[in-house]
Amino acid sequence: MTQQIELxxxxxxxxxxxxLKDIDLSIRKGAFVALVGPSGCGKSTLLRSLAGLESISTGxxxxxxxxxxxxxxxxxxxxxxxxxxxxxxxxxxxxNLTYSLRIRxxxxxxxxxxxxxxxxxxxxxxxxxxxxxxxxxxxxxRVAMSRAIIRxxxxxxxDEPLSNLDAALRVQMRKxxxxxxxxxxxxxxxxxxxxxxxxTMADHVVVMRQGVIEQQxxxxxxxxxxxxxFVAGFIGSPAMxxxxxxxxxGALRLDIQPGEDVRLPFDAPLMNGTAVHVGLRPEHxxxxxxxxxxxxxxxxxxxxxxxxxxxxxxxxxxITIVASERLFLRRGEQMGVxxxxxxxxxxxxxxxxxxxxxxA
Numbered sequence: 001m002t003q004q005i006e007l008x009x010x011x012x013x014x015x016x017x018x019x020l021k022d023i024d025l026s027i028r029k030g031a032f033v034a035l036v037g038p039s040g041c042g043k044s045t046l047l048r049s050l051a052g053l054e055s056i057s058t059g060x061x062x063x064x065x066x067x068x069x070x071x072x073x074x075x076x077x078x079x080x081x082x083x084x085x086x087x088x089x090x091x092x093x094x095x096n097l098t099y100s101l102r103i104r105x106x107x108x109x110x111x112x113x114x115x116x117x118x119x120x121x122x123x124x125x126x127x128x129x130x131x132x133x134x135x136x137x138x139x140x141x142r143v144a145m146s147r148a149i150i151r152x153x154x155x156x157x158x159d160e161p162l163s164n165l166d167a168a169l170r171v172q173m174r175k176x177x178x179x180x181x182x183x184x185x186x187x188x189x190x191x192x193x194x195x196x197x198x199x200t201m202a203d204h205v206v207v208m209r210q211g212v213i214e215q216q217x218x219x220x221x222x223x224x225x226x227x228x229x230f231v232a233g234f235i236g237s238p239a240m241x242x243x244x245x246x247x248x249x250g251a252l253r254l255d256i257q258p259g260e261d262v263r264l265p266f267d268a269p270l271m272n273g274t275a276v277h278v279g280l281r282p283e284h285x286x287x288x289x290x291x292x293x294x295x296x297x298x299x300x301x302x303x304x305x306x307x308x309x310x311x312x313x314x315x316x317x318x319i320t321i322v323a324s325e326r327l328f329l330r331r332g333e334q335m336g337v338x339x340x341x342x343x344x345x346x347x348x349x350x351x352x353x354x355x356x357x358x359x360a
Contacts (some may be wrong), residue, residue: 003051003062004029004155004187005050010059012045012211019045021211023059027155027204030189032181036195036200037234042190042211047157050189052076064154079148080157083164085140087132087147094117097147114150122146122180145180155187164195174201193340196237199223207231216287229352232279232345240309240345241319247274250301252346254270254278254295263293266346275354281324281346285337287311293336295319299329311335 007026012020020042027033030197035043043133048054050061052073061068068076084187087096093226097118098111119125122142138196141161148156158177162170178201181188182229198205199219206216207230219235224233244255247270251263290296300314309327313319313335320339329335346355 002026002029004031004064005189006062007046007050007058008060010046010049010178011057012042012049012054013057015119017170019211020049023213025206025213025216025249027187027189029187030185031204032178032202033204033206034198035208036198037190037214039193039206041208042324043193043206043208044159045211046151046208047080047191048156048188049156050076050155051078051080051157061093077151077154078157079153080150081141081144081154084156085132085144085164087140087313091131092129093135093143093148095125096132097128097150100147100151112353118146118150121149121183122176129200137165138173141165141173145177148209149180149184155189155232156181158188158190158320160191160193170197176359177201183277195235196216199235204234205235207234208280210301224280225354226345227354229277229347232347232354236281238282238320239320241285242279242318242347243280243319244280244349245276245278245346247276248272252276254280254333256295256317256319257297260296263343265341266344268346268357270355277347277349277352279347280319280339280343282310282320284319284343285319285339287321287323287327288336288338289332292338294338296334296336299331299333299335302327327359 003026007023007025010020010055018234023046025173035046037043045054049056052071054156076147094115097115101111101114115128117298119128122145124142127139159353162173165173174197190201205219205222207214207222215222222231226235229242232244245252250265250267252266254262255290256262297313297315297319299311301312303310309323311321311323311329333352348355
């Protein structure tokens with residue numbers, strides 16, 4: 001399998017600040033890779049290091065098999081799409097698209113044909129003679145992507161390109177970017193703080209925190225088997241419920257609310273008194289009567305989106321349940337939840353590392 005981009009032992013320092021820590025990442029040719037994590041996790045620094053806008057302090061970067069340490073951005077043959085579009089306001093759409101070709105000396109007939117071909121792919125054919133100020137946000141973002149496509153680069157780098165768009169347009173543009181990626185057979189690296197974008201667009205997700213890659217892999221693998229509590233809480237929307245618990249004689253005793261002795265069978269080689277966190281995804285919980293429940297709680301809030309209902313417990317910690325049906329519950333009403341034992345996640349409270357389920 002051909003690796004288009006490879007980073008080995010990459011570190012980045014800004015003075016004493018260690019921004020990227022021992023990054024190892026291989027991106028195969030044609031892959032769509034999302035870098036995701038909270039603000040300040042290092043994802044944009046990593047992208048800018050790929051582009052050559054930041055120099056790496058130690059380690060090696062290879063693009064299409066060539067070592068790129070110290071190679072200037074213009075010689076890396078990568079195309080970057082920014083959050084801010086970065087279009088030239090005094091140029092038409094066609095002139096924006098063909099700028100990189102014109103400065104390389106490509107003749108007018110070729111640049112015009114290239115612009116027409118790319119515009120046909122991205123739905124801009126009727127806008128080639130307009131100026132950026134005459135375009136909507138979504139159209140400007142299409143121009144920015146088209147300007148990258150026209151160069152036929154070795155890879156596309158997207159730096160939170162949809163952050164300036166409204167919610168409905170973001171959903172539409174997500175589909176368009178992924179469709180373009182598939183049509184072009186491109187290699188794409190996409191930075192976002194939105195884990196829903198990462199999960200729905202990418203075939204490989206890299207979760208970062210404080211300059212470290214916490215976990216990487218297929219989106220559903222990260223969802224099903226998060227390696228630690230951070231990934232478990234970050235991947236999935238709404239976030240996974242995480243409940244403090246203690247291992248006691250073959251069971252997990254949940255610390256959920258006074259007067260409730262909730263114990264879940266858990267056959268694992270743990271010492272009595274081991275502190276853990278029990279993870280349960282909201283969509284894996286079923287509302288049942290209190291008598292038939294594994295966990296009971298008073299209702300705190302009910303939010304309906306039409307297609308589903310979010311029920312939040314009046315307990316500490318809160319428990320969120322996502323139900324597919326419409327529910328009419330009163331605040332303070334006693335409810336209960338049930339779930340399949342296979343949907344349980346357990347994390348060591350000291351290390352935050354996942355504890356394997358019995359039989360897994």
